[in-house]
Amino acid sequence: xxPKTAEASDTSFAKTDRNRIRRLHERGTYDKEAVFAILDxxxxxxxxxxIDGQPFCTPTAFWREGEHLYWHGSAASRMLRSQNxxxxxxxxxxxxxxxxxxRCGFNHSVDYRSALCFGTAHIIDDPDHKAKxxxxxxxxxxxxxxxxxxxxxxxxxxxxxxxxxxxxxxxGKVRSKGIGDEEEDYALPIYAVRFPITQVVGEGQTCVRxxxxxxxxxxxxxxxxxxRLDEIMTETYGKSGL
Amino acid sequence: xxPKTAEASDTSFAKTDRNRIRRLHERGTYDKEAVFAILDxxxxxxxxxxIDGQPFCTPTAFWREGEHLYWHGSAASRMLRSQNxxxxxxxxxxxxxxxxxxRCGFNHSVDYRSALCFGTAHIIDDPDHKAKxxxxxxxxxxxxxxxxxxxxxxxxxxxxxxxxxxxxxxxGKVRSKGIGDEEEDYALPIYAVRFPITQVVGEGQTCVRxxxxxxxxxxxxxxxxxxRLDEIMTETYGKSGL
Numbered sequence: 001x002x003p004k005t006a007e008a009s010d011t012s013f014a015k016t017d018r019n020r021i022r023r024l025h026e027r028g029t030y031d032k033e034a035v036f037a038i039l040d041x042x043x044x045x046x047x048x049x050x051i052d053g054q055p056f057c058t059p060t061a062f063w064r065e066g067e068h069l070y071w072h073g074s075a076a077s078r079m080l081r082s083q084n085x086x087x088x089x090x091x092x093x094x095x096x097x098x099x100x101x102x103r104c105g106f107n108h109s110v111d112y113r114s115a116l117c118f119g120t121a122h123i124i125d126d127p128d129h130k131a132k133x134x135x136x137x138x139x140x141x142x143x144x145x146x147x148x149x150x151x152x153x154x155x156x157x158x159x160x161x162x163x164x165x166x167x168x169x170x171x172g173k174v175r176s177k178g179i180g181d182e183e184e185d186y187a188l189p190i191y192a193v194r195f196p197i198t199q200v201v202g203e204g205q206t207c208v209r210x211x212x213x214x215x216x217x218x219x220x221x222x223x224x225x226x227x228r229l230d231e232i233m234t235e236t237y238g239k240s241g242l
Numbered sequence: 243x244x245p246k247t248a249e250a251s252d253t254s255f256a257k258t259d260r261n262r263i264r265r266l267h268e269r270g271t272y273d274k275e276a277v278f279a280i281l282d283x284x285x286x287x288x289x290x291x292x293i294d295g296q297p298f299c300t301p302t303a304f305w306r307e308g309e310h311l312y313w314h315g316s317a318a319s320r321m322l323r324s325q326n327x328x329x330x331x332x333x334x335x336x337x338x339x340x341x342x343x344x345r346c347g348f349n350h351s352v353d354y355r356s357a358l359c360f361g362t363a364h365i366i367d368d369p370d371h372k373a374k375x376x377x378x379x380x381x382x383x384x385x386x387x388x389x390x391x392x393x394x395x396x397x398x399x400x401x402x403x404x405x406x407x408x409x410x411x412x413x414g415k416v417r418s419k420g421i422g423d424e425e426e427d428y429a430l431p432i433y434a435v436r437f438p439i440t441q442v443v444g445e446g447q448t449c450v451r452x453x454x455x456x457x458x459x460x461x462x463x464x465x466x467x468x469x470r471l472d473e474i475m476t477e478t479y480g481k482s483g484l
Contacts (some may be wrong), residue, residue, distance in 0.1 A: 044338055048299035049288030059336040059356050084278035094301040096286055104391050105380050106398040114301050138347050149346050156348040179449045189456050192449035195465055204439035207421045209428040217433055
């Protein structure tokens, strides 16, 4: 771990050379609740890791339990098996909130929320812990769903790799100011606009091979057509008890 | 570069240890047009790079010109300045297309399109090339917009880092099959559903400080409220002439 320039506390991540914000125009936060809010509004993250000096960046579903993050097997699994000490990773979540079209190229931007989390990834080998985590994953995204499913077989559990890491350091970055032009540019006859961007859920397409009479579970009522996925994920996280 | 297991061609990226698909349930492609279609439908990517053995994963806007990818300055810029040979990176684009709720935990999944591109990042130092690239970036996202903007100042150009890489290898991964359960599970009384996910643009919010009479440019007519961002990006890419 790099030398700390600010110690961690109950409410803040440590500030080190690894997670320190370098660009002034980005609003950075080391506040744990702020970082968690960005993470818990997402299902998909991107994970960076290194194999023989080569960086890889893979998308995957993930979830948080306290100060730990978990995800599914990935191309890194093979590597992880041979590394007892774990693998350094950076897990990043990004929400694109708007496109910002300003009066000069320099001030074009996007509003966004992102969180970078640094830690050391380990494979969860204990079968009971793994089974519990997989239930947690299902219930985190889809409230109360795990108990309604056909139980996993021993073979399925074996074929699933679960990876976890403690968040050693993290930083959240948020831009939300919309258009920010130079004062002297506002009077120019140039069209400037902010386009909001949202990720939304559509009408659920039930499986055509479902037997008659299978009702939609109450736990899925949050998945209303047209609703924002980040809001749904925040709500389902709240219901998960994690 | 790792040893090749299949040579590159005009239409396909080389297949090597670096980009070879390892998980059978993922549909991988090395076809250039397929990879480009995934890239050109996006504005935001995630870039993995390594500094002193530590991986970083940062989101940024990017665009493609032929077999080159370009993006804006990032935390890696400082590192890049000291590395004449460039910095190995993995640039990844992901589109989340649906949530797949199957009858057992193991078959829960998401439909998605992603592309991983491997290359060596370099800073574009030539001022004319840099200025041209920045105009290309604006026009790639917002058709014909660059010419309508207040010109960049020398200071603004200096303060902007543009980074580029040739795509040395790439792989596209697509899952689009929706629900895929074990044959014996279909008869179970378990609710199974696919929720489509789309990223959409909202109603443009014009800047309140715009002088009266500034009309919306024709080039922005593709940004219709409710339209999918991936479709808009594909269309604007087509209009960019890149």
